[in-house]
Structures are given as C-alpha cells and as structure tokens.
Amino acid sequence: xxxxxxxxxxxxxxxxxxxxxxxxxxxxVAVLLLMMAFGLTMRMAQGALIQIDPTxxxxxxxxxxxxxxxxAGMSGSAIMWYFLSRHVSLAGWVFWIHLGLFVVxxxxxxxxxxxxxxxxxxxxxxxxxxxxxxxxxxxxxATYLIGVILVGVGFLVYLVEVGRAVIERYGxxxxxxxxxxxxxxxxxxxxxxTVIAAAAIVVFNGISTVVGAAVLIISLINLYLPSFxxxxxxxxxxxxxxxxxxxxxxxxxxxxxxxxxxxxxxxxQWKVSxxxxxxxxxxxFLVMAVYTHHLFQDGVMPAWALVMGQIxxxxxxxxxxxxxxxxxxxxxxxxxxxxxxASALLVTGIFGWSIGAVPAIIxxxxxxxxxxxxxxxxPGHFHLYLLLGQVALTxxxxxxxxxxxxxxxxxxxxxxxxxxYLLGGMGxxxxxxxxxxxxxxxxxxxxxxxxxxxxxxxxxxxxxxxxGVGIIVLPITKRLVLSMRG
Amino acid sequence: xxxxxxxxxxxxxxxxxxSSPVRLLLEQSLVSHLLIQMPALVLCGWTIARRHRDAINRxxxxxxxxxxxGLSFALIVFSFWMLPRSVDGSVQNPLYEFAKFVTLPFAGAxxxxxxxxxxPLAIGILKCNLVSMMLVLSWIYTTSPSRLCNSYLRDEQDxxxxxxxxxxxxxxxxxxxxxxxxxxxxxxxxxxxxxxxxGRE
Numbered sequence: 001x002x003x004x005x006x007x008x009x010x011x012x013x014x015x016x017x018x019x020x021x022x023x024x025x026x027x028x029v030a031v032l033l034l035m036m037a038f039g040l041t042m043r044m045a046q047g048a049l050i051q052i053d054p055t056x057x058x059x060x061x062x063x064x065x066x067x068x069x070x071x072a073g074m075s076g077s078a079i080m081w082y083f084l085s086r087h088v089s090l091a092g093w094v095f096w097i098h099l100g101l102f103v104v105x106x107x108x109x110x111x112x113x114x115x116x117x118x119x120x121x122x123x124x125x126x127x128x129x130x131x132x133x134x135x136x137x138x139x140x141x142a143t144y145l146i147g148v149i150l151v152g153v154g155f156l157v158y159l160v161e162v163g164r165a166v167i168e169r170y171g172x173x174x175x176x177x178x179x180x181x182x183x184x185x186x187x188x189x190x191x192x193x194t195v196i197a198a199a200a201i202v203v204f205n206g207i208s209t210v211v212g213a214a215v216l217i218i219s220l221i222n223l224y225l226p227s228f229x230x231x232x233x234x235x236x237x238x239x240x241x242x243x244x245x246x247x248x249x250x251x252x253x254x255x256x257x258x259x260x261x262x263x264x265x266x267x268x269q270w271k272v273s274x275x276x277x278x279x280x281x282x283x284x285f286l287v288m289a290v291y292t293h294h295l296f297q298d299g300v301m302p303a304w305a306l307v308m309g310q311i312x313x314x315x316x317x318x319x320x321x322x323x324x325x326x327x328x329x330x331x332x333x334x335x336x337x338x339x340x341x342a343s344a345l346l347v348t349g350i351f352g353w354s355i356g357a358v359p360a361i362i363x364x365x366x367x368x369x370x371x372x373x374x375x376x377x378x379p380g381h382f383h384l385y386l387l388l389g390q391v392a393l394t395x396x397x398x399x400x401x402x403x404x405x406x407x408x409x410x411x412x413x414x415x416x417x418x419x420x421y422l423l424g425g426m427g428x429x430x431x432x433x434x435x436x437x438x439x440x441x442x443x444x445x446x447x448x449x450x451x452x453x454x455x456x457x458x459x460x461x462x463x464x465x466x467x468g469v470g471i472i473v474l475p476i477t478k479r480l481v482l483s484m485r486g
Numbered sequence: 487x488x489x490x491x492x493x494x495x496x497x498x499x500x501x502x503x504x505s506s507p508v509r510l511l512l513e514q515s516l517v518s519h520l521l522i523q524m525p526a527l528v529l530c531g532w533t534i535a536r537r538h539r540d541a542i543n544r545x546x547x548x549x550x551x552x553x554x555x556g557l558s559f560a561l562i563v564f565s566f567w568m569l570p571r572s573v574d575g576s577v578q579n580p581l582y583e584f585a586k587f588v589t590l591p592f593a594g595a596x597x598x599x600x601x602x603x604x605x606p607l608a609i610g611i612l613k614c615n616l617v618s619m620m621l622v623l624s625w626i627y628t629t630s631p632s633r634l635c636n637s638y639l640r641d642e643q644d645x646x647x648x649x650x651x652x653x654x655x656x657x658x659x660x661x662x663x664x665x666x667x668x669x670x671x672x673x674x675x676x677x678x679x680x681x682x683x684x685g686r687e
Binding site: 091094156157160161163164167172173174203206207209210211213214217218221227228229230 | 665
C-alpha cells in the first residue's frame with residue numbers, strides 16, 4: 001500500500017513493508033551511533049584517556065562486534081528488499097517478521113551482555129561461551145546464543161521469501177543468475193542487476209545461515225550438557241564460514257543501492273553484461289570458499305585448505321569489486337552528475353569497499369598473516385570495509401530514501417558532515433593499519449604506554465567520524481520520522 | 487497409473503515391514519530401525535493418503551487450512567519418535583511398538599494431505615530446518631559420551647550419526663540443486679506483479 005509522503009520528502013515508489021524498511025533505517029542510524037560510541041570508549045580506554053574495567057571493555061567489544069555485524073546485515077537486507085520489490089513480488093509481512101525477530105534477538109543479546117555479563121566476543125568460539133572463568137554464567141551465554149539464533153531465523157525467513165519471489169518471476173535460480181546469458185551469450189528475459197545479486201546472495205547466505213544455525217544449536221546444547229563436546233576446529237570452521245559469508249553478504253546487499261540509485265543520477269541504466277553475470281556467479285563460489293583465510297593460525301588445518309584460502313583471497317576481490325568499481329567509474333565519467341549527499345556517500349561506499357579489500361588481500365597471505373593476524377591490521381581492514389564501505393552505502397541509501405524534492409547539492413552542513421565523516425573514518429582506519437604494522441595487538445583491553453599515542457590519535461579520528469555521521473544522520477532521522485508519521 | 491502402482495507398492499511395503507521377520511530384522515540395528523523402517527512407515531502413509539487425497543479432503547477443508555493442522559500433527563509425531571527413549575520403548579514395549587506402526591503412517595498421511603497446501607515460504611523454511619537439524623542430530627549421535635539407546639551398541643550410534651550427516655549434505659544438495667533447474671513447487675503461486683509496479687503492503 002502506498003504511503004503518503006511527509007512534507008519535504010518526494011514521492012518515491014513504495015515497496016512492500018515500506019514502513020518496516022524505514023523503521024529499519026531509523027534503527028540502523030541509532031545502533032550505528034551507539035556502536036561507534038562503544039568503539040570510541042574502547043579506543044580511549046586503550047589510550048589511557050579514560051579508565052574502564054577490562055571486564056567492561058570486553059563486554060563493549062562483544063556488543064560492538066555483534067551490533068555492527070547485526071545492523072550491517074539488517075540494513076543491507078532492507079536495501080535489497082526495497083529495490084528487489086521493483087522487480088519481483090514480495091510479501092510485505094515477511095519483512096516485518098524478519099525485523100521483529102531481529103529486534104527480539106537484539107534485546108536478548110544486549111541483555112546477555114549488559115545484564116548477564118557475557119563477554120566472549122561476537123564470534124562465540126567454542127568452547128569459550130561455556131568456559132568463562134566465572135565472568136558470566138551459563139544463562140548469560142545461552143541468552144546470547146538464543147538471541148543470535150533468533151536473528152538468524154529472521155534472516156532465514158527473509159532469504160527464503162526472496163528466493164521464492166525470484167523463482168516465481170524467473171522460474172529458477174539458473175535464469176535469475178543469468179546462466180543462459182553467461183553460457184550461450186543470449187537470454188530472452190535478462191534479469192536486472194538487482195535480481196542477479198539477490199539470487200546470488202540467497203544462495204550463499206542461505207547456506208551460511210543453515211550452517212550457522214547448526215553450530216549455534218550445538219553450542220547451546222554444549223552449555224547445558226558439557227559432556228556433549230564438539231571438535232573445536234570443526235566449530236571454528238563452521239562459525240567462520242557463517243560469519244565471513246554473513247558480513248560479506250551485508251556489503252553485497254548494500255551494493256544493490258549503487259546499481260539502482262546511481263543510474264538516476266547518470267541517466268544511464270546499469271547494464272547486465274556477461275562479465276557482470278560472470279562476476280556475480282563467481283562470487284557465489286568464492287565468498288564461501290575463501291573463509292579459510294580466517295584460519296591461517298590453526299596449524300592443524302589441512303594444508304590444501306589454507307593454500308586455497310590464500311589463493312582465493314587474491315581472486316575473490318577481483319571479479320565483483322573490479323567489475324562494479326570499473327563500471328561505476330565508467331558511468332560517472334562525463335555523466336555530468338550533480339553531486340549530493342546520497343550520490344557522494346554511495347560512491348564513497350564503493351571506494352571504502354575497494355580499498356578495504358587491499359589490507360585483507362595482504363593479510364590473506366599465510367606468511368604475512370603469521371605476523372599480522374593478531375595485530376590491529378585486521379580491524380584496520382574491516383573498519384575500512386565497513387565504516388567507509390557498508391556504512392557509507394547504508395547512509396547513502398537513507399539520504400536518497402528521504403531526499404527532498406528540490407535538488408540539494410553537496411553543500412552546507414551536508415558537505416561539512418560528509419567531509420568530517422570521510423576524514424575521520426579514513427584516519428581512524430589508517431591508524432589501525434599503522435598500529436598493526438607496528439605489531440600493536442588487537443583485542444587487548446590494556447595497552448603499553450608506548451602504544452598510547454596511536455590509540456589517542458585513533459580516538460580523535462573516531463570522535464570526528466561520530467561527529468560527521470551525527471551531522472549527516474540528523475536531517476535524515478528527522479525526515480524518516482516525518483515520513484513514517486505521514 | 488503410476489500413482490495406483492505406488493499405492494499398491496506402499497500397502498505391500500507396509501504389510502512387509504510390519505510382519506514379524508522383517509520387523510525384527512530391521513529393528514536389530516539402530517541404523518536400519520531409524521533410517522529404513524521408520525521412513526518406510528512414513529512414506530507408506532504418504533503414498534496411500536496421496537492416492538485418496540481428494541476423497542479425504544472433501545468436506546474437511548476447514549479442518550486443515552493451509553496444511554497447518556496436518557503439519558503440526560506430523561511434526562509432533564516425528565519429534566516423539568526422534569527421542570532415544572521412544573526408540574528404546576518401541577523395541578522393548580509392545581504398546582510403544584504398536585503406537586509406532588500406527589502413528590508414523592498417519593504422520594506420513596497427514597503430511598501428504600498438508601504439503602500441497604503449505605505456503606512456499608513454510609516449505610522453504612522446513613527444508614532448511616530439516617538439513618540444519620539433521621546436522622545437529624548427527625553431532626548428538628556421534629559425540630554423546632554414552633549410548634543414547636540402551637537397546638543398541640555404541641558403534642551403531644556412531645554409524646547412524648555419520649550416515650545422517652551424509653544424508654543432510656545430500657538433501658541440502660538436492661534441495662539446493664532443484665532450485666537451479668526446472669521449476670519447483672515454489673513457483674506454483676500467482677504470478678508476480680509487472681516490473682516496476684511496486685509490490686503490496
């Protein structure tokens with residue numbers, strides 16, 4: 001059902017569960033700021049600018065990790081849902097269930113961390129949830145796992161509905177992934193980029209969610225029946241397979257915003273070429289096969305799996321990232337684009353995604369990983385990837401969703417906020433990378449005095465990033481609230 | 487014709503697996519008990535009910551709207567027979583044994599009557615859940631520090647767990663593969679709205 005537009009916003013085609021999508025973006029903005037505040041607190045504590053108990057530090061670290069992964073996934077799913085509904089018929093109530101399960105799951109997770117004291121990191125690596133050394137009890141760990149399971153069930157429902165709708169329209173996944181075009185060079189009903197991306201995401205994220213559900217239930221049983229143990233290496237493989245695919249899917253879902261919104265600015269439709277189809281099909285395999293690059297420190301892993309992780313780390317960034325980035329630059333070149341906040345953020349998102357992959361590829365080499373894995377190099381990589389990639393895409397989508405009728409160029413507070421966010425985000429991630437190159441460890445609550453300078457500079461950039469995002473999201477939040485009331 | 491043949495084959499199999507020699511033979515091993523006899527009972531119930539689906543449904547549509555009642559019944563029965571205590575009981579207690587031979591075919595029948603009525607979303611979630619929980623079940627059987635069923639040996643339990651893991655992966659590939667070729671049951675729904683027309687709230 002189309003919704004009336006609030007004063008000051010322009011008429012955008014409605015999507016099924018339009019209200020839920022807007023509510024998700026509102027929730028995203030709030031959670032992002034909260035998680036950034038948690039991050040700043042941790043950096044300030046490491047830099048001895050404030051004093052917090054290490055127990056609190058690890059609770060914040062756990063909340064920051066799961067909060068960012070969760071909200072990145074949720075906002076990505078909202079973006080994909082919004083644009084996919086332009087091409088296939090989705091049932092709106094499914095997204096409400098997805099959002100409802102997410103909220104209930106988040107409440108359980110926050111309760112387990114800040115009331116129950118769970119601080120075993122978002123990765124819940126077996127057997128850590130069960131062995132807390134008295135820091136948290138079994139109930140807290142179980143509540144955390146149940147919270148993650150609820151979020152996972154919501155995603156499964158969402159993915160099944162997306163898959164159903166895509167198959168309903170295109171007959172099967174082979175058509176939706178453009179296989180006829182890929183293998184024979186022609187297809188009668190070529191799916192748009194959004195459908196190809198959605199089909200690919202359903203395949204790999206669906207598999208990862210099923211694997212994640214299994215390891216979560218197993219961990220839950222182990223909490224109450226410790227004699228039922230799981231091979232720790234197998235558990236780590238399952239968890240990292242799930243975690244790696246899930247967080248990457250959150251970026252892939254958000255990239256759809258670029259395929260759908262940028263053509264509005266450049267007046268050129270995003271074309272589906274064979275190379276585009278090939279790149280998305282390659283990603284289906286590569287994103288699942290590359291997860292072993294998280295396990296280079298596990299010397300008991302089969303050698304072939306680690307070698308595969310290294311080789312695919314080189315390859316996984318190339319197809320989709322290069323094709324998308326190159327296409328974007330081609331579309332932008334001489335397009336006469338008029339920059340506004342939304343377009344600037346979307347292009348920044350692709351920039352952050354692209355450069356964020358570089359430290360990952362470097363760390364994806366076994367010889368480098370042996371030195372860098374437990375340093376701040378790794379948070380440097382994923383903060384580039386997320387803070388300047390996924391978050392920028394999400395903010396860009398939100399800015400576009402709540403755009404006003406009058407074309408607003410990138411000026412005034414928008415431009416200031418964007419610049420502060422960009423500089424703050426870049427600086428923050430670069431300080432992490434420099435610290436990593438200096439062998440400063442990650443995940444340590446207390447730092448040596450020799451490391452404090454980097455931590456303090458990092459805190460300054462973190463503050464700038466929060467300020468920038470705050471300036472950007474203030475008018476967006478206002479327009480989202482108005483739009484929902486309308 | 488095929489459905490008729492399947493019906494008679496199902497009746498024949500039901501009688502065969504219920505007869506003492508075959509029943510005892512299958513119940514000698516945990517693997518054949520859980521992976522041959524029990525699925526055979528469900529499959530027979532499914533096949534027999536499918537043959538008479540229209541006659542059974544006639545006048546009773548309101549009893550099984552959307553397949554919810556039948557699915558709930560089937561899931562409760564399956565959950566009961568998944569418990570090691572129930573499996574033990576069925577080889578030690580004639581009452582349990584009788585209940586197994588009655589409830590499992592009925593569960594299969596109710597699933598056959600409900601499956602076509604289930605929304606595609608429910609079918610997709612059921613399939614995903616089946617694969618995921620089979621993996622969990624496999625882990626439980628292989629890692630349990632003691633025998634779960636008193637009537638069976640530990641090594642049979644291990645073997646069952648390993649076979650269930652292989653079946654879970656096989657089923658996952660089958661379900662996933664079917665989405666890539668031809669049209670699946672998910673497609674049997676009203677057509678999509680035209681491109682660009684938005685959706686429905």
